[in-house]
Amino acid sequence: MNTTHLYHFFDTDFPLNQEGLKELIESFSESNFKKGERLLTEKSVDSKLRFLNRGVVREFYSNDQKETNINFYTKAQFITDFSSFNNLLPSRKNQECLTDVQLLIIGKDRFQQLLDKYPCGKSFIDQTFQKLLEEREEFEYIRLTxxxxxxxxxxxxxxxxxxxxxxxxxxxxxxxxxxxxxxxxxxxxxxx
Structure with missing residues (x-):
């Protein structure tokens, strides 16, 4: 399992102590998906922390008339619907693989165990939500202006x-x- 991107993400953006980082990285498992497969569907709860290791994923809203794309993931990054994941609420989003995709995944329960064990992991959640809010505000501003x-x-x-x-x-x-x-x-x- 190639965890280079994941390790780099945490080591640079969210430094944890090395013991905690090693245990976190080792808790992820690799999953592969084919082009066209859905990773997330609206009304489902996103119960896994998903890191895009390789591939392209589109994120979109859908109604009876059309689909509206809201994001494309092309770089190594987390693609979890953090609002759904953190609050156990149904997602409003859909995600589909535009190419074959490789994800690194950890379940919510295991991730929570690690947060409880290593308090510095809480900064990951706080900073991620802050970043998402900033990106959403910037996106809305751009879309409207x-x-x-x-x-x-x-x-x-x-x-x-x-x-x-x-x-x-x-x-x-x-x-x-x-x-x-x-x-x-x-x-x-x-x-x-």
Missing amino acids: KQPEEMYQMLFENSPECLQKVPQYHIASFLGITPETLSRIRKKIASK
Whole structure:
């Protein structure tokens, strides 16, 4: 099991004592999923802490009429719905593998045991929620104040791997535009 990304995440962003870090890393198990598989469905409780080790995952809301993409995970990071995980509430989100995906997973009970054993782990939860709130506020601000072309330009500059790895119709949904409009925006930006 390759835990390099996971170890690096904790060692740099959430330093724990080395004994606690080793025990935490060893508590994760590896799971592989195929392209098209769902990792999370709305109304289910996210009871596992899931770390994206490899692959691409889209996160979206769904209703009877359409799906609206809200996030794409292309880098090694946690992809758990922390609100559902922490509060044992049904998720409103769905997650689907856009490629074959490898996750490192630990169950909520085992994770809680480690938090109880190593109090410094509580900072992980606090900082993660703070980061998620900051990202959500920034995303809402961008969605409400920027035009789709500006949003695409930001993706182009800040997340080029996302534009390379995610199908264009999903990018269009994320931007709230049609694939045809996205095509025109891409051509316009490419000609600059």
